[in-house]
Amino acid sequence: MTGRRRNRSTFLPGLLTRHARNGVLSAGTAVACAALVAGCGVVPGTTGDAGGDPITVMTWAPQDTKATNKPGMPAFARAYARWVNAKGGINGRKLNVLTCNDHNDSVAAAKCARRAAKENVVAVVGSYSQYADSFFPSLEGAGIPYIGGYGITNAEFTSPLSYPVNGGQAALLAGLGSALADCGPVALIRPDTIAGDQLPPLLDSGLKAGGHTPSRDQRAAEDATEYDGHADLALRTTTRDPGDEGCVVPALGDRNGTFMDSFRRAREEYPDVRTATVLGSVDQTVIDATGGASGPYEGSYITGWYPVASDPRWDAMKRVIKEEAFDDNRIDPADAGVQTTWIAYTVLHKIVESLGDGELTADTVAEALDDGLGVSTGGLTPTLRWRFEGKLASVGFPRLVNANVTLQVVREGRLVSARKGFVDTTQTLENADVNS
Numbered sequence: 397m398t399g400r401r402r403n404r405s406t407f408l409p410g411l412l413t414r415h416a417r418n419g420v421l422s423a424g425t426a427v428a429c430a431a432l433v434a435g436c437g438v439v440p441g442t443t444g445d446a447g448g449d450p451i452t453v454m455t456w457a458p459q460d461t462k463a464t465n466k467p468g469m470p471a472f473a474r475a476y477a478r479w480v481n482a483k484g485g486i487n488g489r490k491l492n493v494l495t496c497n498d499h500n501d502s503v504a505a506a507k508c509a510r511r512a513a514k515e516n517v518v519a520v521v522g523s524y525s526q527y528a529d530s531f532f533p534s535l536e537g538a539g540i541p542y543i544g545g546y547g548i549t550n551a552e553f554t555s556p557l558s559y560p561v562n563g564g565q566a567a568l569l570a571g572l573g574s575a576l577a578d579c580g581p582v583a584l585i586r587p588d589t590i591a592g593d594q595l596p597p598l599l600d601s602g603l604k605a606g607g608h609t610p611s612r613d614q615r616a617a618e619d620a621t622e623y624d625g626h627a628d629l630a631l632r633t634t635t636r637d638p639g640d641e642g643c644v645v646p647a648l649g650d651r652n653g654t655f656m657d658s659f660r661r662a663r664e665e666y667p668d669v670r671t672a673t674v675l676g677s678v679d680q681t682v683i684d685a686t687g688g689a690s691g692p693y694e695g696s697y698i699t700g701w702y703p704v705a706s707d708p709r710w711d712a713m714k715r716v717i718k719e720e721a722f723d724d725n726r727i728d729p730a731d732a733g734v735q736t737t738w739i740a741y742t743v744l745h746k747i748v749e750s751l752g753d754g755e756l757t758a759d760t761v762a763e764a765l766d767d768g769l770g771v772s773t774g775g776l777t778p779t780l781r782w783r784f785e786g787k788l789a790s791v792g793f794p795r796l797v798n799a800n801v802t803l804q805v806v807r808e809g810r811l812v813s814a815r816k817g818f819v820d821t822t823q824t825l826e827n828a829d830v831n832s
Contacts (some may be wrong), residue, residue: 451489451748451756454517455737456496456508457524462619463500464649466524466546466733467726470495473522475721476741482720486748489756502530509534518758519543521744522737526591528552541762544740546733547701548591553793559765559782561739561773562701563799563821565591565647566598568674570821570828571699571801572645573602573611575814576672580642582611583630585655587618587648595647601828602821611645618651627658631666641668652677653686660692675700675804679730680811688809697814698804702739702776704813705730709775713738739773743780746771778818788825799825 455473457466477493485491494515496508505527512520513534522544525531528551535542536557545552547564576582584599586592592615600610612633616626627644634642646655652673663669675698683693703709714729716738721727727734747764754760771780777798788796800818804811 448488450492451486452492452494452515452517453519453521453744454494454496454508454512454515455522456498456520457733458500459497461500463651464618468728468731468734469522469524469737471721471724471726472717472734472737473741475724475727476716478720479716486745487752489748498525498527500526502527506530506534512540513538518756518761519744522740524548524733526589538758539762540758541765543743544736546736550594550792553796555795557762558795559743560795561736561743561777561780561798563796563801565595565674566793566796566825567799567801567821568699568701569595569598569647570602570824571803571819572672572674572697573599574605574819574824575697575699575803576603576643577606577608579670581634582608582643582645583614583634584611585614585616585623585626585630585644585646585648588615589618597828599645601824605824605827616648618648620651620654623655623658624662627655627662631662631669634669635666641670643670643672645672647674647677649677653682656686656692663692670695672697674698675732679728680705681728681730683806683809683811691809693806694809696806698806698811699801700804701732701801702735703802704804704811712774739776742773743771787822791826791828793825
C-alpha cells in the first residue's frame with residue numbers, strides 16, 4: 397500500500413484521534429475489510445511516492461453567487477503556485493493547485509470534496525465554505541487534512557482533520573463584544589442560516605465579559621437586495637431615548653454594504669448610534685466607497701484576525717501578488733480571505749519542508765501536524781501548533797489554537813490599529829454559551 401492511505405473512518409464510527417488511526421484494525425473492522433475483495437480501506441490521498449512528484453492540493457471558495465463570494469482565495473492560491481514553481485517548487489516538487497467553486501451550495505461543496513478525494517490531493521488549503529457538514533465527511537473518509545479554512549463553521553474547530561489558522565467568527569465576535577462594553581444597547585444583524593445561528597452567543601460572550609447586557613438578535617436573509625426594515629428596527633432598538641449611543645453590528649458578509657446603504661438612509665434621526673463589525677465584512681475599500689470620514693463607519697470598531705494590511709509583515713505576500721498577479725483585481729491584499737490563504741499555504745510549505753525527501757501523502761501531512769510541528773508565520777499569528785484537544789475543547793472548539801484578534805478603528809476615514817498587538821479571546825470564549 398505504499399503511496400496510498402488507509403481509510404480511517406469508513407468502517408470505524410466517529411472521528412478518530414491520530415493514536416487510533418495509527419493503531420491496529422479492530423476485529424469487526426477486519427471482518428468488514430475481508431468482505432471487500434478490492435482491498436482493505438484503500439482510499440485516495442497522495443501525490444505518489446517521494447522523488448520529485450508534484451504536490452497536489454485544492455483550494456475552494458464561492459464565486460459568482462448572490463451571497464458571499466471569495467474569488468480572491470482560489471485566485472491567490474494559483475498565483476502562489478506560480479510563484480513557488482518559478483523558484484523551483486517546494487523541496488524540488490512542483491505545486492499543483494486545483495480550484496473549485498462551492499457556489500454557496502451544500503451539493504456543490506460536497507462535489508468539491510469528492511473531487512479532492514478523486515484527484516488524490518494531499519490537503520485542502522486556504523478555503524471558504526459554509527457547508528462543512530457537506531464537505532467534511534468526504535475529506536474525513538479520504539483522510540485529507542483541511543488546512544486554514546476561513547473559520548466560518550463550528551466543524552472547522554472540531555474535526556480532527558481540520559487545522560485552522562485563525563479563531564474564525566468566534567474569536568472576532570468575542571473580541572468585538574469586549575470592545576463594545578461601553579456602548580449602549582447592541583443590535584446584531586446576522587444571516588438567517590445555520591452559520592448565522594452561531595453568532596449571537598459569541599458576541600454576547602464578549603459583551604458579558606465587559607459587564608454588558610446581551611445583544612438584540614435580528615435575523616435577515618443573506619442575499620437580500622435591501623435591509624430598510626432591519627436598519628430601522630436596529631436603530632429603534634438601540635436607542636431608548638434621543639441621544640442614546642447604541643451600537644449596530646452587521647455581520648452579513650458581502651451583504652454588509654447593502655445593509656449599510658439602508659442604515660445610512662435611516663440613520664438621520666439617530667446620529668449618535670455607532671456601527672461595529674468584523675473584518676471580512678468591511679475593509680478599506682468599503683470604507684472609501686461609503687464616504688470615508690463622513691461615512692457610516694467613521695469611529696467604528698472592527699476586529700480582525702491579523703495585523704492591518706499596511707503592516708510590513710504582509711510584505712512577503714504582497715511580493716507574490718506583485719510578481720504573479722499584479723493585474724488580477726480579484727486578489728486584494730487587504731482581504732481577510734486572501735490573507736488567510738497566504739497563511740495556510742505558509743503552513744503547507746513548512747510541512748513539506750519538514751518531510752524532506754520522505755513520502756508525501758495526505759497521511760504524512762496530517763501526521764506531521766499532529767506530531768506537534770510548530771509553524772511560524774512571521775508574526776502574523778502566534779506560532780501555530782495543533783493538538784487534538786486545545787484549551788477551548790470544553791466549549792466546543794477543540795481545534796482552535798489561535799484565539800488572537802486585532803482591534804482596529806476607523807479614524808478620519810482610515811482603518812488603523814486601535815490597540816497595539818493582539819487581544820487574546822481565549823478566556824472570553826471559555827465563558828461563551830455556544831451550546832444553548
